Amino acid sequence: MQKFIVTGGSRLRGELQLQGSKNSALPIMAAAILPDGECLIKNCPGLTDVYSAARILNCLGCKCIFSDNTVTTDSSALSSSEIPDELMREMRSSIVFMGAVLGRMKECTVSIPGGCELGPRPIDMHLSSMQKMGIDIRETGGRIICRTRSGRPKGAKITLNFPSVGATENIILCAVLAQGETVINNAAREPEICDLCGFLRSCGADIIGDGESRIIINGKDKLHGCEYSVMPDRIAGATYLSMAAAAGGELILKNACVAESEPFLSILEQTGCTLNTGENKIYIRSGGRLRAVRDRIRTMPHPGFPTDAQAVLMAALSLAEGTSVFEENIFDCRYRHTDALVKMGADIQVMGKIAVVKGVSRLHGANVEATDLRGGAAMLAAALAAEGTSEISRIYHIDRGYEKIEEAVRLLGGDMKRVQ
Ligand code: UD1
Numbered sequence: 001m002q003k004f005i006v007t008g009g010s011r012l013r014g015e016l017q018l019q020g021s022k023n024s025a026l027p028i029m030a031a032a033i034l035p036d037g038e039c040l041i042k043n044c045p046g047l048t049d050v051y052s053a054a055r056i057l058n059c060l061g062c063k064c065i066f067s068d069n070t071v072t073t074d075s076s077a078l079s080s081s082e083i084p085d086e087l088m089r090e091m092r093s094s095i096v097f098m099g100a101v102l103g104r105m106k107e108c109t110v111s112i113p114g115g116c117e118l119g120p121r122p123i124d125m126h127l128s129s130m131q132k133m134g135i136d137i138r139e140t141g142g143r144i145i146c147r148t149r150s151g152r153p154k155g156a157k158i159t160l161n162f163p164s165v166g167a168t169e170n171i172i173l174c175a176v177l178a179q180g181e182t183v184i185n186n187a188a189r190e191p192e193i194c195d196l197c198g199f200l201r202s203c204g205a206d207i208i209g210d211g212e213s214r215i216i217i218n219g220k221d222k223l224h225g226c227e228y229s230v231m232p233d234r235i236a237g238a239t240y241l242s243m244a245a246a247a248g249g250e251l252i253l254k255n256a257c258v259a260e261s262e263p264f265l266s267i268l269e270q271t272g273c274t275l276n277t278g279e280n281k282i283y284i285r286s287g288g289r290l291r292a293v294r295d296r297i298r299t300m301p302h303p304g305f306p307t308d309a310q311a312v313l314m315a316a317l318s319l320a321e322g323t324s325v326f327e328e329n330i331f332d333c334r335y336r337h338t339d340a341l342v343k344m345g346a347d348i349q350v351m352g353k354i355a356v357v358k359g360v361s362r363l364h365g366a367n368v369e370a371t372d373l374r375g376g377a378a379m380l381a382a383a384l385a386a387e388g389t390s391e392i393s394r395i396y397h398i399d400r401g402y403e404k405i406e407e408a409v410r411l412l413g414g415d416m417k418r419v420q
Pocket of ligand 1: 022023024026093121122123124125126127162163164165166167188192307308330331332
């Protein structure tokens, strides 16, 4: 199995072109099932999750080619509405294919996406929303069989108990070709939802209110192909900024989404780093020791502090002067990286949803295992700031979300290599 060998202590310096957003690219690829024609999806990151999405499209009969960060799809000859178990298990976000397949094929068979990376991730809101849209759902032998009751999904008024990103995406994907109007109350407001809606509007869909808590979709009879560019990855951006904050140095992120990164940047600024933003650019300079963040860092749905940036910021704050407190409100099991950070010398105490991080003056290299995607990235940030060499294994977690991360870090002067 591949590993990263990282020797810390070098400051990070330079410019980085940020990758396209994984969490936008995946639902947009699912959405490419809906138009009856060809789509050109640009700025797609080359990631294992994106390749898994391409395999799902191929198995449904949608032609899909990934080349030079562009995904080309052609759904004119869609032939299947079943996603095999092994493809569902490859990636948790395979579940957003459900709404899209239902919208286009009026039926679909999927299974519960496997794994328990961040604690239980139920899909009850996805299923109850589809039922409200006139879909019969039954489960047999681990397969979820969905059939439209009256030939076509029906618009519905749906109020979510929690603004789930995936459930909001599934409803939108099913609603754009449904009969009549769908209203989603308490919808997720994440920028990636707006990106998905931007793509769908380019295909002719009628959607308003994305980015707000109420989204209204008027179903169309048909959508057409389009050309679209995926937004930059705000979480990869937060990761590289956290690395620079922890290791020290000066970094310009290009192709960054500034407004969408604000909930993260406003907290990062409190650590004493210099931050400047320009058009699609974020600049950071990190010199002396970081300061702890005084207020509790609460992860919340957008526009709150993003749960996906919690681990990487924690890695940086483990070296700050003073104590920072995190409160994880989105996932039950999102502190699995802390054991590795403690092994590297961090002082972190976890009590349920709270993590208390007492800053230490130095971290040291250690052999650690990536526990999940963002947790693995946090270990990498810590290793780049630590004294000595670290070995990070199970890096397939990291490869799910970061494109050519070792090249990016090396470009900035970090000492990191991938070994077999
Ligand atoms: C998406 C992101 C993930 C991010 C998360 C929260 C993608 C591919 N993934 O995940 O990176 O961390 O949003 O910003 O975009 N829940 C239920 N029942 C449901 C659905 C969700 O209880 O039917 C719960 C989940 O267990 C979790 C919370 O709602 O506790 C938020 O989950 P959700 O917003 O759905 O996250 P994902 O779409 O899975």
